[in-house]
Amino acid sequence: MKIRIGIMGYGNLGRGIECAIKQNDDMELAAVFTRRDPSTVKILTDGVGVYNVSEAVSMADKIDVMILCGGSATDLPEQTPEYVKYFNVIDSFDTHAKIPEHFAAVDAAAKESGKVGIISVGWDPGMFSLNRLYANAILTDGKDYTFWGKGVSQGHSDAIRRIEGVVDARQYTVPVESALEAVRSGSNPELTTREKHTRECYVVVEEGADKARIENEIKTMPNYFSDYDTTVNFISEEELKANHNGIPHGGFVIRCGKTGVNGENSHIIEYSLKLDSNPEFTSSVLIAYARAAYKLSAEGACGCKTVFDIAPAYLCKQSGEELRKNLL
Amino acid sequence: MKIRIGIMGYGNLGRGIECAIKQNDDMELAAVFTRRDPSTVKILTDGVGVYNVSEAVSMADKIDVMILCGGSATDLPEQTPEYVKYFNVIDSFDTHAKIPEHFAAVDAAAKESGKVGIISVGWDPGMFSLNRLYANAILTDGKDYTFWGKGVSQGHSDAIRRIEGVVDARQYTVPVESALEAVRSGSNPELTTREKHTRECYVVVEEGADKARIENEIKTMPNYFSDYDTTVNFISEEELKANHNGIPHGGFVIRCGKTGVNGENSHIIEYSLKLDSNPEFTSSVLIAYARAAYKLSAEGACGCKTVFDIAPAYLCKQSGEELRKNLL
Numbered sequence: 018m019k020i021r022i023g024i025m026g027y028g029n030l031g032r033g034i035e036c037a038i039k040q041n042d043d044m045e046l047a048a049v050f051t052r053r054d055p056s057t058v059k060i061l062t063d064g065v066g067v068y069n070v071s072e073a074v075s076m077a078d079k080i081d082v083m084i085l086c087g088g089s090a091t092d093l094p095e096q097t098p099e100y101v102k103y104f105n106v107i108d109s110f111d112t113h114a115k116i117p118e119h120f121a122a123v124d125a126a127a128k129e130s131g132k133v134g135i136i137s138v139g140w141d142p143g144m145f146s147l148n149r150l151y152a153n154a155i156l157t158d159g160k161d162y163t164f165w166g167k168g169v170s171q172g173h174s175d176a177i178r179r180i181e182g183v184v185d186a187r188q189y190t191v192p193v194e195s196a197l198e199a200v201r202s203g204s205n206p207e208l209t210t211r212e213k214h215t216r217e218c219y220v221v222v223e224e225g226a227d228k229a230r231i232e233n234e235i236k237t238m239p240n241y242f243s244d245y246d247t248t249v250n251f252i253s254e255e256e257l258k259a260n261h262n263g264i265p266h267g268g269f270v271i272r273c274g275k276t277g278v279n280g281e282n283s284h285i286i287e288y289s290l291k292l293d294s295n296p297e298f299t300s301s302v303l304i305a306y307a308r309a310a311y312k313l314s315a316e317g318a319c320g321c322k323t324v325f326d327i328a329p330a331y332l333c334k335q336s337g338e339e340l341r342k343n344l345l
Numbered sequence: 346m347k348i349r350i351g352i353m354g355y356g357n358l359g360r361g362i363e364c365a366i367k368q369n370d371d372m373e374l375a376a377v378f379t380r381r382d383p384s385t386v387k388i389l390t391d392g393v394g395v396y397n398v399s400e401a402v403s404m405a406d407k408i409d410v411m412i413l414c415g416g417s418a419t420d421l422p423e424q425t426p427e428y429v430k431y432f433n434v435i436d437s438f439d440t441h442a443k444i445p446e447h448f449a450a451v452d453a454a455a456k457e458s459g460k461v462g463i464i465s466v467g468w469d470p471g472m473f474s475l476n477r478l479y480a481n482a483i484l485t486d487g488k489d490y491t492f493w494g495k496g497v498s499q500g501h502s503d504a505i506r507r508i509e510g511v512v513d514a515r516q517y518t519v520p521v522e523s524a525l526e527a528v529r530s531g532s533n534p535e536l537t538t539r540e541k542h543t544r545e546c547y548v549v550v551e552e553g554a555d556k557a558r559i560e561n562e563i564k565t566m567p568n569y570f571s572d573y574d575t576t577v578n579f580i581s582e583e584e585l586k587a588n589h590n591g592i593p594h595g596g597f598v599i600r601c602g603k604t605g606v607n608g609e610n611s612h613i614i615e616y617s618l619k620l621d622s623n624p625e626f627t628s629s630v631l632i633a634y635a636r637a638a639y640k641l642s643a644e645g646a647c648g649c650k651t652v653f654d655i656a657p658a659y660l661c662k663q664s665g666e667e668l669r670k671n672l673l
Contacts, residue, residue: 036605040485061606116669137673144479146673147657148616151472153672154633154660155626157368201619276629277364278389282621284629288476291529293610298483301604301612305482325668329475330653332482338445340653344481345444345465345474 020311021047021079022304023104025070025096026086027058029264030109033300034084035061041304043334047080048073077103081314082307084108089115098122101134101321105310107303109139116142116323124321131319138306138324139299140290141165145270147324148288152272156284159274162200164192164213168266168295176241177218180234182226185254187261189217192269200271203283216247219261221254266295305332348639349375349407350632351432353398353424354414355386357592358437361628362412363389369632371662375408376401405431409642410635412436417443426450429462429649433638435631437467444470444651452649459647466634466652467627468618469493469596475652476598476616484602484612490528492520492541496594496623504569505546508562510554513582515589517545520597528599531611544575547589549582594623633660 022038024031027049038046039062046065051058055067068076073083083104085096089112097108101123110119116137123134137143141163149161170190177186196213199206218235222228232249236242252260267290276282292298306324309331313322330340350366352359355377366374367390374393379386383395396404401411411432413424417440425436429451438447444465451462465471469491477489498518505514524541527534546563550556560577563570595618604610620626634652637659641650658668 033604040604113673116673117666120669142673144483144614147479149672150657150661150668151475154636154657155472155629157629276361276368276622276625282625284621284626285617285619286472287615287617287619289613289615291613291615293612294604297604297610298612301483301485308482323669323673325658325665325673326656328654328656329478329482333478337653340478341444341448341651344477345441345470345651345653 019043019045020308021045021081022307023047023073023076023080023083024049024086025073025083025100026092027051027053027060027067028086029296030086030300030303032061033294033297034086034303036297037300037304038062040301041308041334043308044304048076073100074103080104082107082310084303084307094119094122097134097136098126101127101132102130103132105133105314107135107138107307107310109143109299109303110137111139111142113142120321120323127320133310133314133318134321135306135310135327136321136323138303140292140302141268143299143302143324144290145268145288148270148286149272150325152270152274152286152288156272156274156276156286158276158280159272159284160205162208162271162273163268164197164271165268166190166192166214166266168268168292169261169264173216173218173241176238177220177235180231182223182231184221184223185257186218186220187257188219191215191217197269197271200273201285201287203273203285205273210244211246214245216242216245218247218249219252219257220249221257222251263293264295265293266298267291308332308334347371347373348636349373349409350635351375351401351404351408351411352377352414353401353411353428354420355379355381355388355395356414357624358414358628358631360389361622361625362414362631364625365628365632366390368629369636369662372632372636376404401428402431408432410435410638412631412635422447422450425462425464426454429455429460430458431460433461433642435463435466435635435638437471437627437631438465439467439470441470448649448651455648461638461642461646462649463634463638463655464649464651466631468620468630471627471630471652472618473596473598473616476614477600478653480598480600480602480614480616484600484604484614486604486608487600487602487612488533490536490599490601491596492525492599493596494518494520494542494594496596496620497589497592501544501546501569504566505548505563508559510551510559512549512551513585514546514548515585516547519543519545525597525599528601529613529615531601531613533601538572539574542573544570544573546575546577547580547585548577549585550579591621592623593621594626595619636660636662 049067085108093110127134173188269289377395413436421438455462501516597617599615
């Protein structure tokens with residue numbers, strides 16, 4: 018019997034989950050839930066129903082793990098504690114500062130329902146967090162660095178789109194190569210925000226718009242751009258569609274640390290991702306942890322968990338014997 | 346109360362463990378055990394005893410976790426199943442092909458004694474294995490690459506030393522940069538042994554030795570060198586001591602995979618290590634897993650485990666709350 022996956026929310030992430038299920042033959046898509054009119058939502062999998070979110074709870078016995086594909090700002094803080102009352106759930110909650118309260122809410126509900134809820138799954142938080150943890154556990158005397166990109170920041174792109182006269186925009190976060198090299202050299206540099214990343218903006222404006230004003234508004238925008246070296250490129254809508262249509266991302270987690278009698282030996286641990294599609298990679302991580310949720314629940318576990326709490330073997334369909342033989 | 350660590354075997358690895366304990370304030374060194382005459386072994390930690398291995402079992406109640414620092418060829422296959430009868434143990438067993446039988450032997454003994462035995466801890470097997478597993482779980486449609494180096498291979502250095510006329514030698518395994526770049530490009534190259542690594546040898550010979558013969562014997566040595574592009578540098582003993590006295594190592598684990606409706610998006614996951622001291626880094630990994638063994642044992646777990654079976658949070662002294670707040 019396959020693990021039956023439900024998808025709650027059918028945007029980029031939901032579609033990514035649907036594709037990822039096809040790459041994992043121990044899983045099947047059971048249902049897709051949407052806030053839209055289900056008749057308007059076309060999915061890629063034949064024979065699987067699309068339902069209104071209001072029908073989800075009544076289908077609890079048909080779904081082993083529900084993957085919540087909503088946003089962290091307003092959807093997940095409500096959805097995850099609510100749906101874990103009925104389902105094993107996974108989310109990609111990524112508001113770092115609010116993880117403790119989200120964890121507490123999901124944990125309380127999950128312990129009451131006897132379900133498993135795994136939160137903050139993806140690559141940051143997620144795989145990057147795991148690599149920070151492993152590297153910190155090994156090199157206790159050291160320093161962490163996280164760089165993001167090159168990749169599209171949805172939040173920064175949206176911020177540009179809100180400026181008057183802007184039709185569309187794409188913002189890339191770019192790690193500064195010389196900063197990366199300084200970190201890899203083991204020199205443990207202190208790096209400012211400006212020294213670590215630059216921001217590249219591709220902006221489509223209305224005809225006759227004041228480009229100088231728009232460029233200035235972008236570059237001086239607090240929190241989003243004012244602390245960075247930002248370049249603004251005005252391009253046509255056609256060029257934006259042709260050359261900036263993807264959602265690539267990635268980044269680097271590096272820890273430099275010392276060992277020895279007097280800290281005389283240096284070590285560098287580096288983890289990096291180079292992703293053509295941010296949502297599809299995130300979906301692939303979510304699916305692996307959905308398998309873990311299923312296995313944990315089958316063993317009788319319940320409560321809220323993060324990637325820190327889950328033994329790696331739970332992510333795999335292979336047996337312990339196979340994993341030891343082929344991957345250890 | 347601190348976690349009391351025993352060290353079985355006081356070579357490079359044992360000394361590395363001793364240094365690593367000093368970097369972890371929730372641990373203390375309880376005792377060092379040696380096959381040598383204990384009076385001839387000087388350790389770095391004041392007030393800690395050095396004992397003959399024959400005394401270990403009688404000190405079982407003074408040690409929470411015993412770290413076995415012997416070799417994989419003959420020591421560990423005997424020691425780990427034996428000592429897990431009395432102690433929670435950790436080893437760095439690295440004969441990949443024999444891991445299944447080693448696991449079975451340790452598991453049987455550990456289940457009988459009620460102790461925890463964690464085997465094959467270090468960086469390969471160990472952190473590299475973990476990264477292979479995580480990357481395979483996420484990118485199920487992909488290809489793995491492991492490169493080693495630049496670093497000293499003890500086995501290859503020893504093989505050179507066995508050649509007639511050789512006084513001393515150091516062999517570096519070096520990943521081929523162009524092969525690494527090809528992998529990172531996402532082109533999924535098929536790489537032969539020769540295309541992935543080169544071997545650099547620094548050799549000190551007896552006066553009047555036939556260098557041409559020695560160079561030929563090295564380059565044509567089956568298994569060790571004949572499948573590689575090997576360079577042989579004859580140097581003086583002084584130069585060997587001055588420039589090749591360290592034990593650096595490292596390497597790269599890379600997985601390239603595809604996602605999407607038709608596999609149209611590529612992703613690259615890369616993990617790399619650059620280590621000044623192979624034994625000290627390995628020791629730091631062992632110490633983190635010693636903490637895990639202690640916690641698991643305190644929870645009532647027993648049996649043989651590998652890095653695949655242990656939730657990451659067990660490696661850390663911080664609480665779940667602290668880890669979620671600071672590292673997730």
